[in-house]
Amino acid sequence: MDKIIEVTGLKKAYGSVQAVRGLDFYVERGKLFAFLGPNGAGxxxxxxxxxxxxxxxxxxxxxxxxxxxxxxxxxxxAIGVVFQDHLLDPLLSVEENIRTRAGLYHMAGKQLNDAVKHAAAAADVTEFMRRPYGKLSGGQKRRADIARALINTPQVLFLDEPTTGLDPQTRKSVWESIRTLQQTTGLTVFLTTHYMEEAAEADYVIVIDHGDIAARGTPTELKASYASDQLRLAASNDHALRALLEDRGLAYTCAAGSVVVKISDTMDALEILALVKGHIKGFEVLSGTMDDAFIGITGREIRE
Amino acid sequence: MKALFIRNLKVYFRDKASVFFSLLAVLIIFMLYLLFLGDMWISNLPDLPGVRAMMDSWIIAGLLAVTSITTVMGAFGTMVDDRAHKIIKDFDAAPISKGKIVAGYELSSFVIGVIMSLLMLVIGELYIVSRGGAWLTPTALLTVLGLILLSALCNTALVSFVVSFFRSQNAFSTASSLLGTLVGFMTGIYMPVGMMPSAVQLIIKVFPVSHAALLLRQTMMAAPMAQVYAGAPAAMQQAFEQEMGVVFHLGGQPMSVATSLAILMGTAVVFYGLSILNFSRKRR
Known part of the structure; x- marks a missing residue:
């Protein structure tokens, strides 16, 4: 296995606040790696x-x-970074911004021109190259940030909450660009996010909370170990249904008018359904989500 | 560093408001001169031919000295903004040393100071000539150009040292407005040096910017003064020179050109060194 990033025992404190308390992890080359955690997790x-x-x-x-x-x-x-804040110059055009930043990597002349063109195409900013960065929409700014980060054709692209503050549609398109970039160029992507659905799309996820690693694995592994599947029952005879479940020793919760039974496998639902079908008017079987996994890991919902 | 230098120039000149505000002190002084200060001083002088042109040269020389420091200060605003808006992180994550980043700010501020001073010189000369004065002689022009370079160099070092202490935009803008307000007094423009109490005179005489003003006045006023005081006793001209800050006296002795040059160059070297020390001290 080719590890492009290896971290052992990483610690950082601000005064008496321990921001990061001894992280150990590695990132495989060419993978999309997500750091999932609430704000202030490190x-x-x-x-x-x-x-x-x-x-x-x-x-x-x-x-x-x-x-x-x-x-x-x-x-x-070797790296390109997209910071959480927009850090290009608002009064300069996207092209001017990318060109000046390219100069920081000892590029000049034709090499610089080619790099600018290449980065602009990869991040899909060619359309608004001549517009001032400050006048762009949130999604366009983010794309410009990504173009700037790609200027030195990095081995690893770091993105710190790249989609925070974007509307859902833009978020999706920015996310898809990042994914495409990683898949087509073999670039290693290391990103942080507090959106579950994004973490669910990564190759590998580390859940970090209070500066510590709370869990790690592929999204499927995390879901399998921390999220349970659910059977939601809409009762026609609520009382009888509950009595039956209690009789069988099945734990249940009530949510939004339906009775929810946790099951370890979706197939287990069949058995329960056979048992209770006289008392229900409908049902739903849900497999576990990253949200459930996160709650399973940290014991609470993500702080926005 | 070249990339950062060009970027800093663009960021400064693109922001029209910041260019305007870095020239605000200059505009205010000039307006006051046009409105009443000029007439007031001229009425105090003997009614000789060429007095108007001599005083016009006096004010333009002072304005050149002021332009240099206020525009250098304005240019350093980019550095403070970059820190406040964390743009500096973007540079720090690139393979360029911190020293070069700082040097980029300093070089661009120096160049902005020079460009704006040259612009001021052109406007000033047009103003002097339009009011009946004469163009600078080629020799005087070359000397003025040299002084503009030296003055921008000295001011870059001074402001760089001051700015190395600032982290917030508030502190910086307060310092900028303070400078804008005081610089007219510190260079003896609002009120000629001779009218100030001796303690204030001493402050003016150690303030490097007033030495730039002094040397610029000596150069730009040489020809008009020669014309005005052609038939007058030498003591009369000397009194005028001392009163208006064309020559500084310290302990009864006139300060030489070499002393003023040494003060400007010394300031440049000392404060440049101090600012490097301060910038490196700040590093974690």
């Missing part, structure tokens, strides 16, 4: 450290073979 701190902007208090970090703290310039050349 996601941005971790990204800032990996991008060489913030010095960790302890731990080892290897990015594309470069050791953090010793070969920072090597790391910087």
């Amino acid at each position: 996601k941005s701190t971790t990204i800032d450290i990996l991008c060489t902007i913030l010095k960790p208090d302890g731990g080892e970090v290897l990015v594309d073979g470069h050791r953090l703290g010793h070969e920072d310039a090597g790391i910087r050349s």
Whole structure:
């Protein structure tokens, strides 16, 4: 397995607040890796450290073979970063922005022109290259940010909450661009998010909470181990239904007018349905979602 | 660094409001001169031919000194904004050293100071000539150009040191308006040096920007003064020079051109060094 990022024992505190308390993880080359966690969990701190902007208090970090703290310039050349805030110059056009940032990577002349063209095409910003960055919509700004991050054809693309604050449709299209980019170019993508449906699309997910890793795995693994499937029953005879379930020792909860029974496998629903079919007028079988997994992991819903 | 330098220039000149505000102090001084300060001083002088042109040269020389520092200060606003808006993170994550990032801000501020001073020189000369004065002689022009460079250099070092302490935009804009308000006094424009109490005179005489003003006045006023005081006793001209800050006296002795040049260059070197120290101290 080719590990492009390796982190061991990463620690960072701000005063007495422990932002990150000893993280160990690695990222496989070419994969889409998601860091899922509520605000204040330590996601941005971790990204800032990996991008060489913030010095960790302890731990080892290897990015594309470069050791953090010793070969920072090597790391910087190998990465592209999309920060949570929009950090391009509002009064300059998208093209001017990308060109000036390209200059930071020791590019000039034809190489620079080609890099700008390539990055613009990859992030799909060619249409509004000449418009001032400050006048763009949220989604367009985000695309411009991504184009800027791709200017040095990085090995790893870091994105800190790339879709936060965008409307659902734009969020989806930005997300799809990132996914396409990773799949077509083999770029490693490391992103943080607090949207479950995005984490569910990643190749590998680490759930981070209070600066610690709470769970890790592929979305399927996480769902399998932390989310349970559900059988929702719409009762025709509520009283009889409950009595029957209690009789059989099946735990249930009541939600939104229906009775919910947790089941370990969707197939188990058949048995229960056979038992209660005289007392229900309808049913639903739901497989576990990332939301359920998250609640299963942290014991609460995600803080927005 | 070249990329950052060009980017800083664009960011400064694109923001019309910030260009305007960095020239605000200059505009206010000029308006006051046009409205009444000019007439007031001229009425205090003997009614000799060429007095008007001499005073016009005096005010333009002072304005050039002021333009240099206020526009350099305005240009450094980009640096403070970048820190406040975290744009600096975007540079920090790129393979360019912090020293080069700072050097990019300094170089662009210096160049902005020079460009704006040149623009001011052109406008000033047009103004002087339009009111009946003469163009600068080629030698005087070259000297003025040299002084513009030196003054921008000195001001870049000074402002860079001051800005190295600021993290917030509020602190910076307060300092900018303070500078804009005080600089007219500190260079002896609102009120000629000779009219100030001696303690204030001393402050003016150690303020590097007033030495830029002094040297610019000496250069730009040489020809008009020669004309005005052609038939007058030397003591009369000397009194005028001392009163209006064309020559500074310290301990009864006139300060030489070399002293003023040394003060400007010394300031540039010392404050540049101090600002480098301060910028590196801030690094985690």
